[in-house]
């Protein structure tokens with residue numbers, strides 16, 4: 001499957017490009033409506049059930065009319081309700097309505113009575129304001145029936161570009177999208193309301209994407225697989241990087257999990273720098289770890305003076321006191337790659353400027369969850385994706401906005417949306433493992449944007465393989481098996 005995600009504007013441009021190439025609007029709409037009818041039929045393999053199709057005033061409604069015609073031709077009982085006047089339907093939607101030979105009733109809640117399956121063709125890409133009035137009544141009534149719903153393009157009321165709900169939206173069983181997915185198919189809350197997303201080929205040539213500046217991708221091995229560090233027969237451990245982790249004194253589990261994850265991802269060596277009092281805890285936890293006691297930030301600087309220590313992780317379990325602050329500022333100045341996580345966001349709350357002044361740049365990755373994000377960046381306006389883009393741009397670093405739909409954002413605006421993470425990853429220490437996984441890839445010289453994306457996907461895959469009941473320790477142990485499968 002192609003990894004591109006198209007914005008609403010890009011989708012309209014793809015439409016125009018296809019038409020410029022000689023594919024007519026009705027041809028596209030015919031294919032779209034046929035795909036919707038196919039989705040409806042897949043919901044009732046035992047045969048026809050009554051279908052109510054609610055059509056809106058634009059081309060989304062046009063797709064509904066085409067679906068109605070195909071279902072009726074296949075012997076399905078279909079009722080079509082239109083929001084607005086048939087005479088007002090223009091362009092391709094007008095063509096589709098004219099080609100529907102059955103009655104067109106006013107769209108009312110009562111049309112849903114007796115429906116076995118509902119098609120939601122009210123609004124798609126053209127939603128330009130929050131739904132209200134009759135449209136909202138219809139949406140709420142669809143949701144209230146409990147019947148399977150096939151949404152055309154997106155559930156009506158969802159903003160295609162950011163997945164937000166504008167007024168209200170009915171949860172679909174299947175959402176049929178066209179040509180390429182839109183952000184709303186992958187971003188919550190839209191993603192949660194789309195049900196199963198089926199992207200139909202409606203005859204738009206793949207080549208139209210080549211002329212577009214597509215900057216949103218579905219995160220997966222096809223995106224970064226070729227950038228993964230490979231092993232050579234002559235490898236030396238120093239070829240595979242030396243990661244340095246600041247270990248805390250009280251919450252030692254976080255750095256231990258991260259360090260183990262970095263080793264499992266293939267880093268050649270991992271050193272944990274910690275207070276002398278914690279030395280024993282780290283040393284006994286993992287014989288393969290190097291543990292270096294440091295008395296103060298100067299001790300960390302001394303470790304950094306060895307340039308072979310090429311990747312740094314700061315934050316997990318580190319405490320948000322002056323040591324973390326000093327160490328972070330000097331690590332940023334030391335021209336390394338690294339990951340900033342967890343306590344960093346408390347330590348530098350509202351103070352992005354200090355991180356920037358110290359040298360924060362695109363070799364660094366920040367991995368906040370929503371709460372940590374707000375601590376560092378404040379209450380930025382806009383959708384989650386807009387806020388993440390703004391934060392990446394303001395910081396100059398790669399931003400990993402964690403959650404069920406983790407976003408990996410480059411300061412230049414490119415974004416990868418992750419979609420494989422199961423909810424069992426919401427467990428203590430899981431984020432520490434993620435930070436260590438990304439660190440392990442950075443240590444091996446992978447570029448920060450790809451390392452972040454690969455780490456996030458791999459972490460999701462680890463969660464999927466472990467399944468319900470996983471604890472963070474399980475994630476690190478399944479890392480090698482996933483590597484074998486990605487690299488064959």
Ligand SMILES: NC(=O)C1=CN([C@@H]2O[C@H](COP(=O)(O)OP(=O)(O)OC[C@H]3O[C@@H](n4cnc5c(N)ncnc54)[C@H](O)[C@@H]3O)[C@@H](O)[C@H]2O)[C@@H](O)CC1
Nearest residue numbers: 015029032058059060123124125126127128129130131153
């Ligand atoms: N490649 C493509 O882009 C294709 C798109 N097709 C369909 O075309 C749709 C887009 O068509 P349109 O651009 O006509 O847009 P829509 O049909 O999504 O909606 C536009 C109409 O709804 C009205 N409207 C928008 N928000 C409203 C609100 N909150 N309350 C009341 N009225 C509202 C607008 O004034 C306009 O009349 C897609 O979602 C898809 O279903 C397909 O026909 C096939 C090809």
Ligand SMILES: Nc1ncnc2c1ncn2[C@@H]1O[C@H](COP(=O)(O)OP(=O)(O)O)[C@@H](O)[C@H]1O
Nearest residue numbers: 402403404421422423425426428429430431432
């Ligand atoms: N509901 C969810 N579905 C999928 N992944 C989730 C969900 N909730 C959290 N995660 C993932 O689990 C990890 C949790 O990280 P974090 O909140 O930092 O945990 P901790 O601080 O306990 O290590 C992140 O990678 C996040 O994307």
Ligand SMILES: [K+]
Nearest residue numbers: 123152154156
């Ligand atoms: K719709």
